[in-house]
Amino acid sequence: MQTDQFKKTLLTAFTTEASELLEQISCTLQQEWSSTTAQLLFRHFHSLKGTAALLEFENLTQAAHLAETLARSGFEWTRSELQYIFEYITRSIEQIINNQTELAAYSSANADELINRINMQESSVEKEKQVLFQLFTKHLLNFEGKNSSMQSSSIKTLIRAADLMEISDLSVELSRLVSASNDYTDEQLQQHLLEQLITHESFGNDFLNFYQKAKQ
Amino acid sequence: MNQLQVLIVDDSPTAALFLQAKLEAAAENLATLAITRAKTGEEALIAANETHFDLAILDVVLPGIDGFSVCQTLKTKQQSRVVALLTALQSESDKKKGSDAGCDVYIIKPINEATLSSVLKLAYIKAQSIGVR
Numbered sequence: 001m002q003t004d005q006f007k008k009t010l011l012t013a014f015t016t017e018a019s020e021l022l023e024q025i026s027c028t029l030q031q032e033w034s035s036t037t038a039q040l041l042f043r044h045f046h047s048l049k050g051t052a053a054l055l056e057f058e059n060l061t062q063a064a065h066l067a068e069t070l071a072r073s074g075f076e077w078t079r080s081e082l083q084y085i086f087e088y089i090t091r092s093i094e095q096i097i098n099n100q101t102e103l104a105a106y107s108s109a110n111a112d113e114l115i116n117r118i119n120m121q122e123s124s125v126e127k128e129k130q131v132l133f134q135l136f137t138k139h140l141l142n143f144e145g146k147n148s149s150m151q152s153s154s155i156k157t158l159i160r161a162a163d164l165m166e167i168s169d170l171s172v173e174l175s176r177l178v179s180a181s182n183d184y185t186d187e188q189l190q191q192h193l194l195e196q197l198i199t200h201e202s203f204g205n206d207f208l209n210f211y212q213k214a215k216q
Numbered sequence: 217m218n219q220l221q222v223l224i225v226d227d228s229p230t231a232a233l234f235l236q237a238k239l240e241a242a243a244e245n246l247a248t249l250a251i252t253r254a255k256t257g258e259e260a261l262i263a264a265n266e267t268h269f270d271l272a273i274l275d276v277v278l279p280g281i282d283g284f285s286v287c288q289t290l291k292t293k294q295q296s297r298v299v300a301l302l303t304a305l306q307s308e309s310d311k312k313k314g315s316d317a318g319c320d321v322y323i324i325k326p327i328n329e330a331t332l333s334s335v336l337k338l339a340y341i342k343a344q345s346i347g348v349r
Binding site for chain 1: 227228229230231233234237277279304325326
């Protein structure tokens, strides 16, 4: 049923709609935080997730799902995380639009080639779970030069993110770390957090590689 | 061939386009479809005042009036024989809201072609059973 022409039409509809949604998200993120703002953000990210899923853009779908989950919680602390994910999604969609424009110039390119190429690029740039990795890396890198109270606050943010994403065992481990934070120096706390993440089954060596690359 | 009046309510043009294509493919050899599309709950209710639908497929998360409320109105006013909610919301509380709103089918995204085909057949049988069209 999905003819080549139909897939191309769908892809065009997606890029148009996604661009509009990103504009709306950008405006909403600048508004004062309230339950209405959170609800609007939830709705926009939810729409993005749905349309990205239709075209099987897995990383984009996952990123939008993470944002949707955070926004639905309604907590103001999610704002900076939502901004971060929004920037990731914007970059991804810009890549899709660029690819679409570039490939449209070749009359031999069919819709499957377009979609495969986008998916290949998407997976080479960002592997599965890397949005979550980025979120945690951002907090780890922000540890540098921060006092222990700010570090604990940062870990608490990660605990809430882990809770929302239902990674409960990580949430428990991170909570233990916060309780024991007074026993560590700032460097030790950062090191322990990193150890917790790289020994966790959802993160592991993939996360370590990602973190080291980001640190360079 | 019989004709079914179908209402698609989704604020996403991409999703509506996709769903329409899936429905038309599933309806092949069964019935022709007269499809009305609405982007908001308000638009859906206006359309339902003008046309009696055999099948309404509603997204839940919509700007303004949500899919649950639209569903409830369509069922209360008997403006559609079959109402299906099509959503990514899959918690038990959301499903209960759908059931409380009187939906006939609660479909979790992504769209399953077999389910869509069954829903279409359900609408077809209901339309046939009262001898309309």
